[in-house]
Amino acid sequence: MDYAFAFPLAGGLHAWPAAALRERAMAHQARFEFVNERTGRRASMDSVLGLLATDTRLGDPCRILMEDGGGDEARGDLIAFLSGPFLRCDRGSAPAKHASTVVPRLVERSGGRWWSGNGVSEGIGVGRTVVADTRNTLPEPSGPDGESHPELELRVLQQAIEGLRVHLQEEILLASNLAQRSVLEVHLALLEDASWQGNMEAAIRDRHLAAPAAIAAATQGAIDALRRSDHQVIRERALDLRDVADRLIRQILGEAPEASCLSLTEPSVVVAELLAPSTFLSLDRGLLRGLVLTEGGETSHIAILARSFGVPCVTGLQLDLAAGQRLLVDGGRGLVIADPAPEVEAYYRIETNARHQRAVRQTPGIGGHLTTRDGHPVHVLANISTPEEAACAFGSGADGIGLFRTEMLFLHRSASPSEDEQVQTYTRILESAAGRPVVLRLLDVGGDKPLPYLPLPPEANPFLGRRGVRWYPVHRDLVRTQVRAALQAAVHGDLRLLVPMVSEREELDWVRALVRETAGELAAEGKACKADLPLGIMVEVPAAALNLEALAREADFLSVGTNDLVQYLFAADRSDPGLMKASHEWHPATLRLLARIAESGRAAGKSVSLCGEMASRPKLLPLLLGLGFEQLSVAPSSVARIRASLTALDAEACRELARKALHASTSSEVESLLENTAQASSALPLLDPDLVVLDAGCHTKEEVIKLLVERLATAGRTRDALGLEEAIWAREAAYATSLGFGFAVPHCKSPAVIANSIAVLRLAAPVAWSAETTARLVFLLVSRADAEEEHLRVFARLARRLMDPSFRHHLLDSPDSGNLLESLRSELSI
Amino acid sequence: MKILAITACPTGIAHTYMAAEQLERTGKQLGHAIKVETQGAMGIENRLTEADVLGADALILASDLPVQGRERFAGIPRILEVPVQLAIKNPAEIFARL
Numbered sequence: 001m002d003y004a005f006a007f008p009l010a011g012g013l014h015a016w017p018a019a020a021l022r023e024r025a026m027a028h029q030a031r032f033e034f035v036n037e038r039t040g041r042r043a044s045m046d047s048v049l050g051l052l053a054t055d056t057r058l059g060d061p062c063r064i065l066m067e068d069g070g071g072d073e074a075r076g077d078l079i080a081f082l083s084g085p086f087l088r089c090d091r092g093s094a095p096a097k098h099a100s101t102v103v104p105r106l107v108e109r110s111g112g113r114w115w116s117g118n119g120v121s122e123g124i125g126v127g128r129t130v131v132a133d134t135r136n137t138l139p140e141p142s143g144p145d146g147e148s149h150p151e152l153e154l155r156v157l158q159q160a161i162e163g164l165r166v167h168l169q170e171e172i173l174l175a176s177n178l179a180q181r182s183v184l185e186v187h188l189a190l191l192e193d194a195s196w197q198g199n200m201e202a203a204i205r206d207r208h209l210a211a212p213a214a215i216a217a218a219t220q221g222a223i224d225a226l227r228r229s230d231h232q233v234i235r236e237r238a239l240d241l242r243d244v245a246d247r248l249i250r251q252i253l254g255e256a257p258e259a260s261c262l263s264l265t266e267p268s269v270v271v272a273e274l275l276a277p278s279t280f281l282s283l284d285r286g287l288l289r290g291l292v293l294t295e296g297g298e299t300s301h302i303a304i305l306a307r308s309f310g311v312p313c314v315t316g317l318q319l320d321l322a323a324g325q326r327l328l329v330d331g332g333r334g335l336v337i338a339d340p341a342p343e344v345e346a347y348y349r350i351e352t353n354a355r356h357q358r359a360v361r362q363t364p365g366i367g368g369h370l371t372t373r374d375g376h377p378v379h380v381l382a383n384i385s386t387p388e389e390a391a392c393a394f395g396s397g398a399d400g401i402g403l404f405r406t407e408m409l410f411l412h413r414s415a416s417p418s419e420d421e422q423v424q425t426y427t428r429i430l431e432s433a434a435g436r437p438v439v440l441r442l443l444d445v446g447g448d449k450p451l452p453y454l455p456l457p458p459e460a461n462p463f464l465g466r467r468g469v470r471w472y473p474v475h476r477d478l479v480r481t482q483v484r485a486a487l488q489a490a491v492h493g494d495l496r497l498l499v500p501m502v503s504e505r506e507e508l509d510w511v512r513a514l515v516r517e518t519a520g521e522l523a524a525e526g527k528a529c530k531a532d533l534p535l536g537i538m539v540e541v542p543a544a545a546l547n548l549e550a551l552a553r554e555a556d557f558l559s560v561g562t563n564d565l566v567q568y569l570f571a572a573d574r575s576d577p578g579l580m581k582a583s584h585e586w587h588p589a590t591l592r593l594l595a596r597i598a599e600s601g602r603a604a605g606k607s608v609s610l611c612g613e614m615a616s617r618p619k620l621l622p623l624l625l626g627l628g629f630e631q632l633s634v635a636p637s638s639v640a641r642i643r644a645s646l647t648a649l650d651a652e653a654c655r656e657l658a659r660k661a662l663h664a665s666t667s668s669e670v671e672s673l674l675e676n677t678a679q680a681s682s683a684l685p686l687l688d689p690d691l692v693v694l695d696a697g698c699h700t701k702e703e704v705i706k707l708l709v710e711r712l713a714t715a716g717r718t719r720d721a722l723g724l725e726e727a728i729w730a731r732e733a734a735y736a737t738s739l740g741f742g743f744a745v746p747h748c749k750s751p752a753v754i755a756n757s758i759a760v761l762r763l764a765a766p767v768a769w770s771a772e773t774t775a776r777l778v779f780l781l782v783s784r785a786d787a788e789e790e791h792l793r794v795f796a797r798l799a800r801r802l803m804d805p806s807f808r809h810h811l812l813d814s815p816d817s818g819n820l821l822e823s824l825r826s827e828l829s830i
Numbered sequence: 831m832k833i834l835a836i837t838a839c840p841t842g843i844a845h846t847y848m849a850a851e852q853l854e855r856t857g858k859q860l861g862h863a864i865k866v867e868t869q870g871a872m873g874i875e876n877r878l879t880e881a882d883v884l885g886a887d888a889l890i891l892a893s894d895l896p897v898q899g900r901e902r903f904a905g906i907p908r909i910l911e912v913p914v915q916l917a918i919k920n921p922a923e924i925f926a927r928l
Contacts (some may be wrong), residue, residue: 199838201889215878390890731840731841734840734894735894735913735915737844737845739848739918739919740918740919745845745848747841747843747844748841749841749843749871781843781844783843783871787871789872792843792870792871792872793872795843795844795847795871796843796844796846796847796868796872797847797872798844799843799844799845799846799847799851800850800851801853802848803848803851803855803918
């Protein structure tokens with residue numbers, strides 16, 4: 001085999017894709033070699049390190065060579081993988097970036113020290129400096145051992161690798177989020193790297209080194225190769241390699257993990273040249289307020305982990321700081337401030353308080369029944385893969401688990417999970433659900449998700465192949481064990497079973513018979529179990545959707561998997577960016593099919609929920625609700641947002657919107673319907689009691705503007721608070737907007753504005769606005785880039801009225817905000 | 831005197847109108863006939879016409895950027911350019927300079 005292709009991933013061949021490629025290649029007997037024609041480097045595909053060292057970038061001409069004995073199946077499988085799932089390996093989200101001029105000016109005025117680095121994880125944290133010496137953790141490779149026993153050392157090495165493998169596998173299972181799991185999976189793939197292990201063994205055998213020294217020597221060589229890459233992402237993997245090597249050595253020496261040297265005792269900011277992912281994961285995150293590192297780009301694992309745990313992180317700084325010094329880390333702007341002055345902390349306090357307030361607002365009525373604005377009941381459920389995600393979902397107010405993907409339990413291991421292990425995992429989730437429903441999807445693996453212990457023949461087109469329920473009869477034991485575990489765990493709560501990829505009634509009948517038989521077995525064995533679990537079908541094959549009346553009679557509930565349904569409806573592979581269009585989701589064809597599904601469910605009296613990307617898009621919520629989907633299942637991190645969005649909708653208006661959308665003929669027609677609806681709902685009034693602050697205790701102009709901007713953000717009137725703040729300051733830079741009568745009118749026109757607004761702040765004591773002027777009453781006027789003339793006219797009227805001394809006195813003397821708002825409304829004829 | 835004025839500021843949503851208001855108020859107080867054109871975010875309003883220009887004694891340009899249609903005022907004997915802020919903070923001084 002010789003397969004040539006242009007490297008398709010924008011981030012280059014970094015660790016995640018390399019680990020995925022290796023895993024796929026290892027599923028076959030044949031040996032593969034990866035060749036990069038641009039760099040001239042080649043690597044055996046069983047080695048992640050080798051693959052990284054090929055220094056492969058987007059567009060590089062590459063070839064994959066298959067050595068003898070593979071056959072067409074292996075070739076077909078690898079090509080299908082490269083043109084499908086591989087394209088999705090390029091994960092890692094980049095944080096938003098904001099240059100700041102406001103903060104440095106404020107800090108400089110107060111005479112403090114600050115540094116500007118790369119903000120790689122946003123958020124604000126204040127704590128005492130803890131300096132971590134993490135540079136030279138890898139021991140120097142020592143010389144040959146005088147009385148070496150290579151055989152013994154090889155055994156020691158193998159035991160250490162095996163021990164660490166077990167640790168990593170446990171950590172992967174217990175990972176609290178996807179980022180942590182992905183990083184640990186890369187570490188596991190590095191540990192299993194054939195070329196690295198080979199070099200360690202060679203160092204023991206040929207150079208007579210002791211196992212720790214051999215690990216150090218082999219690692220140094222590999223690190224040097226990685227560091228030669230001109231690809232930042234690949235250079236960054238050197239740290240991961242060292243992390244794994246370090247843990248391996250400690251495993252041999254029987255030492256505690258290095259993290260024990262870094263125990264935090266008070267709110268802390270950790271300052272280090274670099275930080276190993278395992279060290280980060282072992283820090284007490286209850287006390288960790290921020291990270292300041294010399295090394296680590298946006299794509300480094302430490303940055304990805306910091307973002308996933310919400311720890312502010314700034315990199316690219318080499319600071320010589322004393323332990324115990326107070327530090328403020330502003331990850332959003334990439335700033336680190338030493339011994340922040342009271343006015344700087346006051347400024348940041350406004351931002352943290354407002355963020356906190358917004359977070360609370362985003363979780364309306366946890367525990368209560370969720371309704372739309374007009375009182376129509378709705379339910380937000382969560383899609384999860386692990387017990388940790390379930391806990392997170394319920395913490396955000398989820399009404400249940402709409403989709404528990406069980407595949408995670410089965411992947412990345414050499415044998416399938418035992419019945420007991422499955423019972424334990426399912427029970428944990430049911431316990432955290434505390435009576436709320438949990439929908440467990442039976443195993444959905446197939447050609448696109450191979451399991452090492454489950455030989456599935458490679459298919460030319462896995463997405464049209466033996467997926468989900470289609471291979472249950474072939475691997476009956478695996479499914480039977482899962483059903484046994486589910487029936488036993490079900491005594492702990494409200495568990496329901498969901499069958500994936502159903503297209504015909506016989507498939508559902510088969511599973512129902514299996515459940516009945518299994519329940520009988522368990523009863524005969526005297527095991528506690530629940531026999532009558534509701535059995536639902538995943539509606540994701542168009543044939544099922546179009547014959548749903550018949551299927552719905554047999555099923556107890558329906559769950560629509562829109563990701564696959566849309567892919568099959570349009571015959572467009574959703575992993576191919578050239579084919580997949582987000583607009584397929586709101587294409588009239590999709591909407592008509594969804595309307596039909598909802599109607600079939602209603603007619604059969606069965607509940608219908610919808611899981612899939614569509615449910616997480618706020619702009620599509622009015623459509624889904626209007627089509628009749630009152631139960632949406634979304635990622636745990638989206639639960640709060642979707643709950644908040646649903647409560648703001650009007651069910652009757654949504655039905656009207658859906659009626660119109662069903663008559664549209666293109667996606668763009670539907671899109672403009674959606675936009676018109678969105679615009680109507682964003683028609684907020686210019687003035688609002690939430691935008692009036694009286695007798696505020698601000699001491700600086702920066703605090704005043706910050707406070708007003710945060711009010712706008714909390715009221716949902718800006719999509720980018722920092723951007724808006726900078727736009728206002730850019731206007732102030734032309735000349736200060738003070739009028740000279742104790743009044744100031746900062747203003748701007750900016751795309752960051754969602755709704756034109758007037759925000760008012762009256763100060764307890766005047767603050768300096770320019771070198772010569774002060775302000776006691778501040779009007780902030782913000783306008784959208786495309787502001788309606790009606791609003792601009794109000795701004796102009798306000799500007800003119802402020803020139804009237806008696807109006808100004810009236811505003812300054814208003815006894816309360818209601819009175820002030822009333823006089824504004826009447827003067828401006830709003 | 832018959833006085834004309836144009837006000838304009840960078841964003842065109844506040845200072846333009848404040849300056850216009852101040853010039854109108856002060857002009858009237860001082861007994862002048864005054865008309866102020868605003869060039870703001872809503873475009874040109876209260877436009878100065880050929881009839882307005884005819885027989886005008888002075889033109890005040892209270893603006894931080896070049897005004898539009900300046901060629902309309904070629905015949906006016908006295909043209910005074912000031913920052914928009916001065917019109918807001920001390921309009922009387924502008925009239926004193928005429």
